Amino acid sequence: MFKIVKQLTSLVAVFAVLFAFTTETMAAKKSKTLKNTQKKDFVRCGVSQGLPGFSNADAAGNWTGVDVDVCRAVAAAVLGDASKVKFTPLSAKERFTALTSGEIDILSRNTTWTLSRDADIGLTFVGVNFYDGQGFMVRKNSGMNSVNDFKDGISACTNIGTTTELNMRDFFNSKGISYEPVAFEKADEVVAAYDAGRCDTYTTDKSGLAAQRTKMSNPDDHMVLPETISKEPLGPVVRQGDSVWEDIVRWSLNTMIEAEEYGITSANADMMKTSDNPAIKRLVGAEGELGAAFGLDNEWSLRIIKQVGNYGESYERNIAAPGILPDRGPNQLWTKGGILYVPPAR
Amino acid sequence: MKFNIKKIAPQLLTLLFVILIFGFFSYNAQLNMENRGIDFGYGFLSQESSFDVQFSLIEYDGSHSYFRAYLVGLLNTILVSVIGIILATVIGVIVGIARLSSNYLIKNTAAFYVEFFRNIPLLLQIFFWYFAALRALPLPQDTESIMGVFYLTIKGLFIPAFIWENFNIFLYSIIAAVVSIAVIKNYAKRKQENEGKQLPVFLISIGLLLILPLLSFLIGGVSLSFEIPVLKKLAKTSYIYEGGVGIPPELIALTLALSLYTATFIAECVRAGIQGVGKGQKEAAASIGLNPNQILKLVVMPQALRIIIPPTTNQYLNLTKNSSLAAAIAYPDLVLVFAGTALMQTGKAIEIVSITMLTYLSLSLSISVLMNWYNKKIAIKEK
Numbered sequence: 001m002f003k004i005v006k007q008l009t010s011l012v013a014v015f016a017v018l019f020a021f022t023t024e025t026m027a028a029k030k031s032k033t034l035k036n037t038q039k040k041d042f043v044r045c046g047v048s049q050g051l052p053g054f055s056n057a058d059a060a061g062n063w064t065g066v067d068v069d070v071c072r073a074v075a076a077a078v079l080g081d082a083s084k085v086k087f088t089p090l091s092a093k094e095r096f097t098a099l100t101s102g103e104i105d106i107l108s109r110n111t112t113w114t115l116s117r118d119a120d121i122g123l124t125f126v127g128v129n130f131y132d133g134q135g136f137m138v139r140k141n142s143g144m145n146s147v148n149d150f151k152d153g154i155s156a157c158t159n160i161g162t163t164t165e166l167n168m169r170d171f172f173n174s175k176g177i178s179y180e181p182v183a184f185e186k187a188d189e190v191v192a193a194y195d196a197g198r199c200d201t202y203t204t205d206k207s208g209l210a211a212q213r214t215k216m217s218n219p220d221d222h223m224v225l226p227e228t229i230s231k232e233p234l235g236p237v238v239r240q241g242d243s244v245w246e247d248i249v250r251w252s253l254n255t256m257i258e259a260e261e262y263g264i265t266s267a268n269a270d271m272m273k274t275s276d277n278p279a280i281k282r283l284v285g286a287e288g289e290l291g292a293a294f295g296l297d298n299e300w301s302l303r304i305i306k307q308v309g310n311y312g313e314s315y316e317r318n319i320a321a322p323g324i325l326p327d328r329g330p331n332q333l334w335t336k337g338g339i340l341y342v343p344p345a346r
Numbered sequence: 347m348k349f350n351i352k353k354i355a356p357q358l359l360t361l362l363f364v365i366l367i368f369g370f371f372s373y374n375a376q377l378n379m380e381n382r383g384i385d386f387g388y389g390f391l392s393q394e395s396s397f398d399v400q401f402s403l404i405e406y407d408g409s410h411s412y413f414r415a416y417l418v419g420l421l422n423t424i425l426v427s428v429i430g431i432i433l434a435t436v437i438g439v440i441v442g443i444a445r446l447s448s449n450y451l452i453k454n455t456a457a458f459y460v461e462f463f464r465n466i467p468l469l470l471q472i473f474f475w476y477f478a479a480l481r482a483l484p485l486p487q488d489t490e491s492i493m494g495v496f497y498l499t500i501k502g503l504f505i506p507a508f509i510w511e512n513f514n515i516f517l518y519s520i521i522a523a524v525v526s527i528a529v530i531k532n533y534a535k536r537k538q539e540n541e542g543k544q545l546p547v548f549l550i551s552i553g554l555l556l557i558l559p560l561l562s563f564l565i566g567g568v569s570l571s572f573e574i575p576v577l578k579k580l581a582k583t584s585y586i587y588e589g590g591v592g593i594p595p596e597l598i599a600l601t602l603a604l605s606l607y608t609a610t611f612i613a614e615c616v617r618a619g620i621q622g623v624g625k626g627q628k629e630a631a632a633s634i635g636l637n638p639n640q641i642l643k644l645v646v647m648p649q650a651l652r653i654i655i656p657p658t659t660n661q662y663l664n665l666t667k668n669s670s671l672a673a674a675i676a677y678p679d680l681v682l683v684f685a686g687t688a689l690m691q692t693g694k695a696i697e698i699v700s701i702t703m704l705t706y707l708s709l710s711l712s713i714s715v716l717m718n719w720y721n722k723k724i725a726i727k728e729k
Binding site: 092093096097100116117120121122138139141142143144149150151153154155157160161162165166168169173179180181182183184185186189192193196197198200239240241 | 379399481500501581583586596673675676689690691
């Protein structure tokens with residue numbers, strides 16, 4: 001009899017623990033993500049497994065890239081230190097599950113904003129930090145100079161779980177060309193297989209092609225065809241259901257872009273406090289109470305600009321300087337002929 | 347029967363506990379999905395998949411449903427598992443017997459093979475066969491043909507396609523041959539039991555298998571022609587073979603890696619099985635005048651099989667499950683197509699993962715059932 005009592009006690013103990021978990025998940029707090037982030041003292045950020053210019057780790061494990069800078073900006077805003085980020089490299093396949101299951105709090109991983117992703121699977125896109133489109137890479141000596149040179153039987157290497165697979169089908173179908181899709185789980189394997197000659201062309205977002213080209217055994221042997229077959233607005237994503245956190249990430253990104261618009265850089269941000277322009281003063285926290293809406297102090301945006309820099313600085317540092325895509329193309333400010341246009345911070 | 351609460355209560359409690367745990371997890375999942383606005387349901391299976399798959403045994407393109415994509419992945423998984431199991435068994439049996447050879451070179455080569463291949467992680471071996479071997483293969487335009495009709499290139503192995511006329515008649519002739527072989531075997535067995543005479547069953551079988559299909563060609567109106575792959579120019583330096591059948595390098599690399607890896611374990615099962623048969627059995631068999639071939643076939647193997655089959659079943663199961671590593675090298679198996687692309691495009695993680703898990707479970711159970719049936723068949727039958 002004593003044995004049964006003992007078993008019963010342990011069962012009760014287990015249920016008590018389970019019950020405690022249940023009540024915890026049911027308690028809907030205002031910004032749980034912000035609270036958790038401040039408690040942990042780091043931002044949990046999902047990035048790619050290595051895409052130069054966007055999110056790439058060097059030999060010492062330091063992450064750099066424009067996608068990485070979005071997470072750093074959020075860390076600077078909510079924790080006061082842009083280095084307080086924990087990066088989780090994710091494959092295209094894993095990324096949304098990692099976000100919806102709460103493994104990460106921001107997904108900043110060259111992710112295309114589409115209707116079904118936004119509406120269907122519990123995600124919210126907060127903005128666009130890179131305007132991209134899908135293209136094709138071929139070998140220079142192949143003599144293919146445009147997608148019109150593609151013929152029946154062409155094999156195309158790509159990643160699984162991306163919009164690329166769908167666009168590719170739409171494209172080849174509309175051209176009436178039969179093709180062999182060779183889809184890998186990880187980008188490194190796509191590059192290796194294409195580089196070995198397994199495929200005639202490698203297709204993904206053009207920024208990705210430009211970045212991956214640098215990883216080829218001989219980058220100069222390859223070129224990106226001029227055509228763009230889709231529009232791929234890439235941007236950071238958060239979980240649905242925490243609108244305060246969503247706003248923090250959105251406006252961290254917007255701050256970087258607007259700072260460039262007003263000419264505020266990491267170097268001159270402090271001096272800008274005494275500017276005559278109220279818009280600039282608001283952005284560096286010298287006027288207004290913009291941070292209060294998020295539950296942050298008033299210097300949140302100043303920290304972003306000082307520690308991470310404005311969008312132009314980030315682009316120059318990560319994408320232009322390493323020679324990935326020196327021409328900003330559509331990713332130029334609207335005032336300079338591009339389409340980067342963010343709502344005003346006021 | 348006496349109702350014994352002491353015996354039943356813990357079992358009931360355990361059952362209750364298991365049910366509650368499952369209930370808690372599904373409740374929790376439901377709640378979290380609701381909070382995040384994710385719908386649950388299997389309706390997506392009938393929607394258009396809108397992605398293509400490299401290699402499929404049934405007709406499929408993006409205009410078919412997700413369910414069809416699931417079937418494509420499942421069939422590809424079964425294909426690589428079946429080829430892998432056959433190859434692994436053949437290699438495993440040969441190597442297992444070779445390990446017991448009295449020839450120093452054969453014995454040690456087999457031992458080296460087993461120790462080498464079973465101690466390297468399978469994923470690494472898959473990468474090796476795919477990337478290292480792939481890079482070594484020539485581009486289509488530089489390929490020397492094998493016997494004028496086979497082309498092994500970086501884009502795959504291209505072999506002639508068979509073009510049949512009246513294929514069903516040919517099929518019937520094969521079936522007729524198999525049936526008559528079974529009848530003759532039965533007759534020969536009875537003859538030996540009754541009169542002690544042996545018929546050359548093996549030779550007769552081979553003859554039947556050759557003659558009947560040949561007759562179908564000569565008088566049955568069956569004809570076979572080959573479509574030999576021809577080089578086609580895609581661009582200045584880009585070629586592909588057209589016509590014939592193209593076997594993707596992903597399938598070749600995966601099959602090679604899986605069967606070479608699993609064969610090492612099967613070889614050990616075979617060796618253990620043969621060594622598990624007592625030496626006295628062989629000596630006794632020799633003493634009644636059986637020759638070494640007959641000893642192996644009539645005395646050793648029937649007993650060894652009883653030891654070999656159960657652990658070999660495990661290896662078959664392992665091979666089938668390991669085939670899911672295909673995703674790493676772009677072979678479109680169930681995991682890549684369904685739990686990969688389809689999961690990504692629909693976002694139905696719980697639904698798709700549950701279907702995939704159930705599928706692997708059913709596959710494994712089917713293999714187990716089949717092997718258990720065979721095991722029972724060869725078990726000692728007490729009279």
